[in-house]
Amino acid sequence: MALPPRPVNPPCPFRAMSPQRSGSAGWRAALALSAALAAAPLAGCGVFSAPEQLRGNRADAELLQQLTPGVSSKADVTAVLGSPSATSTFDDREWYYISAMSHTRPARVPAIENQRVVVVRFNDQGIVEGIVQKGEDQMRNVSAVERTTPVPGNDRSLLQALFGNIGRFGPTTTQETVPGANAGSGAPPR
Structure with missing residues (x-):
């Protein structure tokens, strides 16, 4: 019985671990890791x-079109826009x-x-006189005063x-003595 001839170089099941390819596989792994680390800070920019x-x-403009100056009342404005964020001071x-x-x-x-x-102005009868819209370009920055009182x-x-x-208050007395008063009489001091 004759044995089959043995192969000179047996096939390696782990091609990535072979000495011929270990350098390129390590390079690819390092490149993939560095790409993942570089992309991590950018993850919060838009997606998250x-x-x-x-x-x-x-x-909104659609809601403001429902209000007519000279016709709409305060009740109409409240029904369309809701309660105001603020009202005039005085x-x-x-x-x-x-x-x-x-x-x-x-x-x-x-x-x-x-x-x-959006500023809604009313007359004395509670009817809308005018509606004014102001954007960021018409606003003024007001800085707070840093002084203290x-x-x-x-x-x-x-x-x-x-x-x-400590040491601020002296001993308290329960009864003051008045000069010339009899201390043993029990009479209240004058």
Whole structure:
């Protein structure tokens, strides 16, 4: 019985591990890993961004067309637009509908876009006199004042605040003695 001839180089089941291809496979794996790491920071740019949110009471153009100056009343405006975001400070003749679109950006403060203010003016009878729309280009930035109001008193350190009452008050007496009064009589002092 004759044995079959043995192959000189047996086939390797692990071609990727063979010495001829290990350099190119390692290069491909490193390239794929670096591409994945480079794309990771870009993942939050568009796909995972937060949706826009409406803030305030938006008075759209379609809703404003339903209101007619000289005809519509305050009840009509409330039925169409809802309650106002703010009213005039000293009288109830101007209603303000303030709105903005915002979206939260990753690791940042929310971005405000498309701010609008709709001013509805009424006459003395409560009928609409006019409707004015104001956009971002007509608004003014108002900066807050950074001053503080001084408080009367002295500035105390932390230790003074903690131990400030020690020794501040003297011993209290329950009964004062009046010169010339009889202490043993039990009569109240004068």
